[in-house]
Amino acid sequence: MPSGEAMPGLLLADGPDPDHAEALMLYGRLVGEWTIVNRYRFPDGQWRSATGEWRFGWVLGGRAVQDVLFCPEFHDRFPGTTIRMYDVTTGLWQVTWFSPKLPSYFSQIGRPDGDGGMIQEGTDAGGGRSRWTFTDVTPTSFRWQGFSAGPDGEFELFQEMQATRA
Template sequence: MPSRDPMLDLLSADGPDPEHAEALMLYGRLVGTWKISNRYRFPDGEWRTAGGEWRFGWALGGRVVQDVLFCPDFHGRFPGTTVRMYDVTTGRWQITWISPKLPSYFHQVGRPDGAGGMIQEGTDAGGRRSRWTFTDVTPASFHWQGFGAGPEGEFELFQEMHATRE
């Protein structure tokens, strides 16, 4: 059996940084493994659905929640990762999503949505505005939606996932 990569030992953390644990639980409550039902609108306008897995974990001294999303049933879709860093100076989350094989990346800022969920807003690789939301968040499930700016600047849904904790 191969030994664990020493870099991964430095990357991972056992839990939230105790100094900011309460604030870190905004996304920290997602730490674990989730089964997802993923619905995605492809460039041809057609919606396709696939199952997948979304894993969240603590990283970088417990000040980061990092995830890996994998939907093997989307032909040509590859794993991606999101790094969510809590900025102690602003109380907001600095967020970067990457999927190198596509390639795809987003930069966003996250915050509580006032209703028990989270909202992230920023831009995609082409500089278009984006919004991602986590709603109906419970210890056992959540609903995620991804929106991109349409031709008139309004947000249009391009992806949604329903997650259930394993």
């Protein structure tokens, strides 16, 4: 690494690592800016909706995709960031989301869902099971849903977003 290079220059990448470009496009196709409509179930059980932005970019030599999600109306819940790293040894994605302001984090494994989308499964900061899905993925839109395991072990929807490319 060149001494004195600014952190963004070391972090950001122009595109996917050419040695694994095809596999990296599972999430790489999301790179860019998206406008979102975010619907979130708050601890009181009420659903609230707000608009926001979701930006995806290549990082770490093009071997990972990082996003930043910002929803000003839920200022106490965002921003958050996710890093998705393709594991060349397993063919799966190591996924970590965190929001320092809450604080909260999730650790998941991502893979194709068999229908053109993606599924991520893992745990939240408290060890509870989580599942996130990207469905209806096109070049201009996608749907994201977040689920957590309820007391009976069944997954319950706690958040969903509809994204449109900005």
